[in-house]
Amino acid sequence: MELINFLSKPSDFSRRTGPNDKIVLSSRVRLARNIRGFAFPGFAKKAERVRAFEVLRPAIEATAAMADRFAGSMDTLDALDKQILVERHLISREHAAKGPGSGIVFNHQEILCVMINEEDHLRMQAIYPGLQLKKAFAAIDALDSDLESRLDYAVSKDLGYLTACPTNLGTGIRVSAMLHLPGLVLAEQINPIIQSVNKLGLAVRGLYGEGTEALGNIFQVSNQMTLGESETDIVARLDKVLAQIIEHEENGRQSLLEKKPKVLFNHIGRAYGVLSNAYSISSKETMNLLSLLRLGHDLGFLPGVERALVDELSIVTQPAHLRKKFSDELQPEERDLLRADMLRERLAGVPRPQCKALGDDASLDKPQE
């Protein structure tokens, strides 16, 4: 398959399932690596970056894990295709802005992906649906070992792997999970949870990483420290904290269902009503309402809908995906119309949410709370 064809069809990542995938959308482990004899990408001149790229790309393509792969230089991809890769969480926004000497290699399953000459010479990630940090670490660790046998990594005996930014020094590892936390947001418990997680030395970010907004009640939790702790310890620590956040989110949902069911139903019902009847809708509103539809599904109120549909819609309604499908020339207002058409069409057969309070159907007929 050509990269161009891959980018034109919806990713099948949203159809995959994993442990705890009601709450954990994906688990990701990323390693930062650099090679000796080349300046860090941010300091290197273009010619040096291109030389590094010519060493790095064939090494990655030679690994066993990348036997079936897409590969490209950032200057051969057009701007729209780069945005598609951002919306699929394969590359960072910063990497999308890069040109000659920067590139990407990722396997057909979209599990393994390596950015070449982003902030470091190599930024490699493994991403799995649901809570599977150990599996993700094992996958990226295998790729890393394979690459280490082919490349001369920049390592210091004292400091470990050298990286462009000191926050990645040592293990160069960032372990993260993308969490769907509508229960904690609706129950207004999200801020204390974020504060507690921060105190444990973990970072909480929005949908597209550092400095981005928590659209659609989606939060990314990751380790901050990369020095002085082993990779397996970091993974184990994050796993432990995630288990606690999952429990809080489950309790939050349960508590809303028991104590404020109508507040919950009101959010889910309105989200369904607007998504399936609007004729113009922004990307941001779509993300936020699809989050509530996903919650409605998870609570059993939307028997007519599959979670994969909701997850797919949250990708294919993004700006670059719409431009790819319809026209690169689309203006934002035109995208809002086409997005609404797509949502109405895909949700046309979905019956109204059947919201029911826990163990008490009659409660629908009398005031709650």
Add this chain to the structure above:
Amino acid sequence: MELINFLSKPSDFSRRTGPNDKIVLSSRVRLARNIRGFAFPGFAKKAERVRAFEVLRPAIEATAAMADRFAGSMDTLDALDKQILVERHLISREHAAKGPGSGIVFNHQEILCVMINEEDHLRMQAIYPGLQLKKAFAAIDALDSDLESRLDYAVSKDLGYLTACPTNLGTGIRVSAMLHLPGLVLAEQINPIIQSVNKLGLAVRGLYGEGTEALGNIFQVSNQMTLGESETDIVARLDKVLAQIIEHEENGRQSLLEKKPKVLFNHIGRAYGVLSNAYSISSKETMNLLSLLRLGHDLGFLPGVERALVDELSIVTQPAHLRKKFSDELQPEERDLLRADMLRERLAGVPRPQCKALGDDASLDKPQE
């Protein structure tokens, strides 16, 4: 029928039809009259107001037009029933606050209604569905003549009928129409229209009269001057201006449909989506969304719904109507839940709006504007 039973069932005013009732909800003519030998209600002491009431009420009850009637003193009606009368536009908010010595007489059809000792001794109105100002004037004129033969009206040869406020002096007439103008509001043409109407010496007010908000895109247009112009001239002048406003509203709707159909569909679709799926909704949001549903019906996008249903819902979802139906003790948040339950239930069988651009069905599949 007892007044208490009348107040417990929905008014059937919303099932009536009249000319131009897509735009003109109702036509109303009200006369202010006072009788000789009694101070105006605002100046009279309680005993004097009670004496006046005892003269006025039997006189009104004796008229031919009020043969089938409900009558009551404001101190015998409880606060909730008075609010019901306000929500049905039979009495003013100010009158609802009155006690002994003030009262109401209205006929079973809810066409004729007389407030006793509101701002004047008598405030009598005739109200008809659609644009029927002449008919409303004829009805109230007949009642007025009948009453004039029974009571000693306060009239000055020079000034005409004397009234508590000089703005009513002379004819004591206020001719008004309740207009549904969503087209002009959505096309952002409502303010210039209001300014033009004001320049013609007419007033434009909100749903519950002077100083109230234009909820649900409903505007009341009425004469300001009561002196120096005959009643029939005032009616004729208002009729002429209303014909122009109706034309502007029709043009506004047509122009939206031709130039910005998706903007229009978006409003109607979202209104339907929220009204039929919310589990909590305020009175204000309900009024505004029902206005859009009414517009959707008028444009032929809601074949499954009758206008009478929309109009009835806009009355029965009002706070006092909900308290009357469920419990006087209802708190605002509880009303919001019951209102949403009622709307979901009544709209459960209504299929999604079938919004179509004028003469171009294919236009739904491509961006507009």
